[in-house]
Amino acid sequence: MSSKEFLLGNEAIARGLLEAGIDVATGYPGTPSSEVLAALAPSANERKFHIEWSVNEKVALEVAIGASWAGARSVCTMKHVGLNVAADPFMTLSHTGVVGGLILLSADDPSCHSSQNEQDTRMYARFAKVPCFDPASPQEAMSMIGYAYEFSEKHQIPVILRPTTRVSHGKSDVTLGELPSERREKKFVKNMERFVVLPKHTRSLLKKLNAKQEVMAKELASSPWNRLTLKPGAKLGIIASGVATAYVEEVLAGIDLPVSYLKIGAYPIDSELIIRLAAGVEKVLVLEELMPVVEEQTRIYAKSVMGKMTGEVPHEGEFDLLCVRNIINKALGLPVCDPQVPQICVELPQRPPALCPGCPHRATFYALKSVFKEDSIFASDIGCYTLGTQLGAVDTCLCMGASITIASGLSISGINNHVACTIGDSTFLHTGIPGLINAVYNKANITAVILDNRTTAMTGHQPHPGIGQTITGAPSDEVSLESIVKACGVKYLQTVDPFDMETTKAAFKKAYATDGVKVIIARQPCIITAKKEGIRRKRYEVIPELCEGCRRCVKFGCPAMEFKDGKAVSNEMCAGCGVCSDLCQFGAIKVRSD
C-alpha cells in the first residue's frame, strides 16, 4: 500500500535508502546534507544497518568503500566541499569500482546559503568518470535511489547523488514504497588486480572505466531521469538539469508556443539526445545552476547555443521561477516580467545570524580580544564561531581545519604580530590535528584556542568522538582533546571555562607572553544542547539606577542586551551565562530576583 507524506528532501532520501535496504551509512555533517543520516539513525537498530558520523569525509568514504567491497550497500553523505576532503579515495575508487552498490551523496549549495563556495559536484563526477544523479525534487531524489544502487552494482561503479539546497531543504508530498525484509549476503572476495592499485593494475582498470562510459550514457538515455520531448514546429529547444527543470516545466506549462525540451537528471549524458533535440530547432537554451557542465557538452553537438557562456544565463547563485521565466521569455522574444518591487523608504537594520545569547564562544572571544593587543591577528575555522567576525575576533576563515595552519603560516611569514587562532572541537578532530602537529614540529609561534562546546553545533548538534556517544545515542569511548594536544608535542596547555572570565583571561595573558605553540581548550557546552539537557541558569538584569550607560555590555554583542533611553536593558532571551555581569564596571548587572 502506498501512502503520501510531507517530507524534507533529506528525509525523503533517507526513506529511499531504507527502501533500498542499505547496510552501511557514513558521513560527516555539512549543510545542506546533514539531515539524511539524522533521519536514518533512529531506524538503524531495527533495520540492522551500521550508521556512523565519521571524523571527516575522507574517513567516511573509505569506511563506506570497505563495506562495499565486502558486498554491502553503502551510502556516504557530505556537503560539496566535503568531497574535496574525500577527493583522494574518490578519484581512484572509480577505477577499482564497487561490489555492493555505493552512493556518494554530495549536496551542493547554489548561492552559498551555508557554505564557503559554490563548487559543482557534477564536475567531480566528470573528473572521476562516475555517474551522477541530479534530482529536481524530494520525490525524484527518493525514486532515484533504488535505480542508482542497481546501476552501481550492475556497472560496478560508485554513483553520486547530488541534491542541491532546494531539494535537500525543500519539502513536498512524497509517495512512500515498501521496506525490504531480506538482507544481502556479505563476503569479501580477494582480487589483487582490482583492490590493489599498483600501476600495472591501474592501467588495466582505467581501460575498463573508460569502456563503461558510453554503455552507461546509453543506458541512462532511456532511464526515467533523462527525457526528450520534441514538439513539432518548435524553434527553441531547452535543455535543463536538476532543480532548474522544476522551474522550466512550470514556465513551459504557461506558454502556448511549441518548445522542445530535454530534461537531464543523470550523467553521463548520451550525446544522441542533444543531437536529436538540436536537429529540429533553430536555437538551444541550456539552463543549469552552478557550472556549465551540460552546456559544454551541448556546444560540441549543437549550433546556436545560449547559456552561461554566451551571457544569457547567470554564472552565480541559484535560480528561481522569475529568473528562469525571463530567460525563456527573452529566448522566445516574449516580454519579460518585471514585478513592481515595493519602495521601502527607510533603512532596514540588518538581521545577520549571530551567536546565541549565552553562547560560550562569545565569552571566549571577548577574553581573547581583551588580552591580545590591537595588532594581533586571529585565524579561525568553519563553525558557528565564524560569526566571531561580529566581535572582531575572526580575521581569516578558509576551509575545515585551516585555522591552526593559516595561523602557523602567518607566524613564520616574517611579520611581528601576535597570532591566535580558534577552532571548534569537531573541526579540530576533522582536520585540525595534522596542523597542530605541524605547528609544533616546525616551530610556529601561535596561541591555538579549541572552542570545545562538546557538539558539532552549526550543522544541528551531531555527536563526535570527543563526546563519548555515537549517532544512535549509544555510549562510546570518549577521545580526550587534552591527550591529543599533549601527544602532538604541545608544552603549554590549559583548559578553562569561558564563563569564568578571570581564569580565562589569565590563561590568555600567560599564552600571550609565552613563545611557541600554546593551546587553550575553552570548554563549556553549547547553550542549545545545555538547555536541551535541562541546564537552567538564572537570568540577569540591569539595575537602572546603577547603569551609567557606558555600553560596554552592549558592545559584547549579546542579543539579550538592548539599549534604551541611555541605559542597558536585558531582555527575555537572557540565558544566564553572566559574562555581562563580569564586564560591568559599575556592578549594575545582577542575577534576577524572580
Add this chain to the structure above:
Amino acid sequence: MIKMATTKTFDLVIVGVGGQGAILASDIIGKAAVAEGLPVTASETHGMAQRGGAVENHVRIGCKYGSLIPAGGADCLMSMEPLEALRFARYLKKDSVAVINTQQIVPVTVYSQKIPYPELDQIIEIMENVTPNVKAANFTELAKKAGAAQALNVAMIGAVSKYMPLNPDNLKEVIARSVPPKTVNVNLKAFDLGRDA
C-alpha cells in the same frame, strides 16, 4: 473585504527570526495540504542562517513544481516579526494578504550599527501602500493568552487559515499531532484566537 482564495493554489511566504518556529509552521501547513490530497512544495532556511538571523520559508499549496516563490508572486506573507515584513515585502503583489505580528525582536545591529528600528506605525503604513490587505496584530500576546508565547507560529497559522484553501478542522488535526503532546490544548486555543483576531 478580503476574499478567500477561489482556486486550490496558494503561494505563502512565512518569514521571521531564527528560533520563532517558522519551520514547524510550514510543516503543519504542508502536512494539512497532503492530508487533503493536494500537491505541495516548500522550502526552508537551515544551517547558519538559523542562528537568530532573518528566515524565510516558502509553501506552495497545489503546486507540483519548484518550491521558490518569486518576487511579486506570493498570495500571502505571514510575518512573525514586523521588521521582517518590510524586509520581505518584495514577495507581495497588489492583491496579496499580509498577516503581521506586531511584537518586535530588535536585531543587535540596531545597537552595534546604530540603525534605528522603524516605528511600528511607519511599518504598517508602508505595508499598506504595498497591499490594502494588511492584517496586523500582536499574535505573541494572543499566544500568551492561549498559554505560551511559543504558540505564536500556530496563532498566526490560525490568522492565515482564513485565506488558505485548507479546511481549518483538518489544520487543527495536524497541529494536534505536530506539537509537543503537553502543548496541544494551548496550541489549539492559539489557533482559534489567531483565526478570530
